[in-house]
Amino acid sequence: MTGTTSRLVLPRYLREEDGHRTPVASDGYRSTALRAPLRTPVDLPHRLTEVTGPVLGEDRVTPGDADLTLRAGGEAQGQRIIVFGRVLDSGGRPVPGALLEIWQANAAGRYRHVVDNWPAPLDPHFDGLGRVVTDSLGRYEFTTIKPGAYPWGNHHNAWRPAHIHFSLFGQAFTQRLVTQMYFPDDPLFGQDPIFNAIPPAARHRAVAGFDLGRTQPDWALAFEWDIVLRGTDQTPFETDDDGDVA
Amino acid sequence: MGFEHDSPLVRDADETNERRPGTPRRGTGFLDEPPTLRTTPSATVGPYLAIGLTWPDGADAVAPGTAGEVWLRGTVRDGNGDVVPDAVVETWQADPDGRFAHPGDPRGSASTPGFRGFGRSATPGGEFAVRTLKPGPVPDGEGGLQAPHVDVSVFARGLLDRVVTRIYFADEAEANAADPVLSALPEDRRRTLVARRTEDGYRLDINLQGDAETVFFAV
Numbered sequence: 332m333t334g335t336t337s338r339l340v341l342p343r344y345l346r347e348e349d350g351h352r353t354p355v356a357s358d359g360y361r362s363t364a365l366r367a368p369l370r371t372p373v374d375l376p377h378r379l380t381e382v383t384g385p386v387l388g389e390d391r392v393t394p395g396d397a398d399l400t401l402r403a404g405g406e407a408q409g410q411r412i413i414v415f416g417r418v419l420d421s422g423g424r425p426v427p428g429a430l431l432e433i434w435q436a437n438a439a440g441r442y443r444h445v446v447d448n449w450p451a452p453l454d455p456h457f458d459g460l461g462r463v464v465t466d467s468l469g470r471y472e473f474t475t476i477k478p479g480a481y482p483w484g485n486h487h488n489a490w491r492p493a494h495i496h497f498s499l500f501g502q503a504f505t506q507r508l509v510t511q512m513y514f515p516d517d518p519l520f521g522q523d524p525i526f527n528a529i530p531p532a533a534r535h536r537a538v539a540g541f542d543l544g545r546t547q548p549d550w551a552l553a554f555e556w557d558i559v560l561r562g563t564d565q566t567p568f569e570t571d572d573d574g575d576v577a
Numbered sequence: 578m579g580f581e582h583d584s585p586l587v588r589d590a591d592e593t594n595e596r597r598p599g600t601p602r603r604g605t606g607f608l609d610e611p612p613t614l615r616t617t618p619s620a621t622v623g624p625y626l627a628i629g630l631t632w633p634d635g636a637d638a639v640a641p642g643t644a645g646e647v648w649l650r651g652t653v654r655d656g657n658g659d660v661v662p663d664a665v666v667e668t669w670q671a672d673p674d675g676r677f678a679h680p681g682d683p684r685g686s687a688s689t690p691g692f693r694g695f696g697r698s699a700t701p702g703g704e705f706a707v708r709t710l711k712p713g714p715v716p717d718g719e720g721g722l723q724a725p726h727v728d729v730s731v732f733a734r735g736l737l738d739r740v741v742t743r744i745y746f747a748d749e750a751e752a753n754a755a756d757p758v759l760s761a762l763p764e765d766r767r768r769t770l771v772a773r774r775t776e777d778g779y780r781l782d783i784n785l786q787g788d789a790e791t792v793f794f795a796v
């Protein structure tokens with residue numbers, strides 16, 4: 332590199348089409364009314380701040396963080412499950428080294444949170460928190476228990492379908508994602524405004540698949556859920572022309 | 578710019594810059610051809626984010642005790658002007674040299690000791706607080722500079738996706754006037770992004786709605 336005037340060649344993170352991404356507000360979800368911004372957001376071209384992002388890896392995670400069923404010296408109550416999958420970008424490339432943080436209700440549908448006090452029992456051996464970092468192929472795996480459905484005050488007889496909250500950092504600010512994973516064929520989907528805020532064409536991507544092949548005999552059911560972050564129009568961190576990788 | 582680098586993100590000026598016709602090299606990120614895979618749809622962080630998203634050092638974009646540390650503070654408010662006590666605010670920024678703690682920074686990763694550049698704060702009582710260093714100016718990629726700024730994500734119950742904004746600094750009037758993002762905004766809306774100096778750092782409130790609705794960005 333001998334040039335004295337360098338210009339930056341930055342990856343451009345593709346934005347999903349509206350019909351395939353969740354809008355920030357939805358009429359049926361009452362809390363959006365006073366919280367979702369009303370003005371049209373201003374386009375922000377991707378520059379250095381947007382195409383970089385926090386590097387949060389193994390130093391955030393201990394080995395026990397991937398098993399939510401063994402906490403405080405005992406076993407959690409409930410249906411033991413394995414949740415696994417890959418983190419990819421929309422170009423199909425694995426996203427290695429991505430920090431995943433999950434949180435969920437216990438088997439009875441209650442969170443270990445001070446404002447959740449509906450009459451379901453807490454489980455002394457379940458705190459509902461997990462963390463893992465994806466491996467070199469973008470794979471992740473948790474052992475946990477299937478969360479219960481829980482009531483909430485959005486509308487008459489409102490219940491959230493069973494779900495696990497997921498937070499992901501990719502490799503750039505633009506890839507940041509917080510979402511929820513659902514379980515197949517949940518009878519509560521039809522009345523849940525948070526699930527139904529996802530455009531119809533995209534809803535199936537929020538639902539894990541049951542995997543008998545990965546289910547462990549006499550131990551745990553398995554559910555597979557791949558997570559796709561925004562990809563780029565070029566391979567980030569490689570040159571366009573000569574293929575050199577720094 | 579004349580910095581030394583070995584980053585793959587940099588191409589020298591005398592190299593060719595092949596473009597696909599009609600495709601912006603860098604831009605808004607709208608899809609102009611189908612991706613291989615559709616992205617996973619976002620969902621609200623819900624009211625119980627504290628279980629999964631709080632870290633003991635979450636507020637520390639820089640290690641405590643670092644020379645020059647400042648607190649970035651602000652209150653998140655809803656359309657009624659009420660505080661939002663159950664949000665999480667995340668910040669991402671360059672160090673005082675304008676470099677990012679990320680391997681993709683063309684000038685090399687930030688070298689300020691203890692600098693993470695990422696802060697995460699819940700909003701008890703509606704207020705976020707991040708310990709950091711004031712960022713330096715950042716190249717705009719076209720030979721100019723962006724004013725010192727911090728990218729911000731706000732997550733909360735009631736938001737089905739994050740909302741994104743930026744924090745600029747009131748004591749950078751000259752740089753702010755030349756900043757390509759800030760100067761493209763109507764003048765009366767720029768002030769929603771400009772933090773004022775306080776005793777221990779800077780302060781900027783985030784208004785999700787209302788007359789003073791913060792400028793939010795589509796990234």
Ligand SMILES: [Fe+3]
Nearest residue numbers: 491494496623
């Ligand atoms: Fe939940």
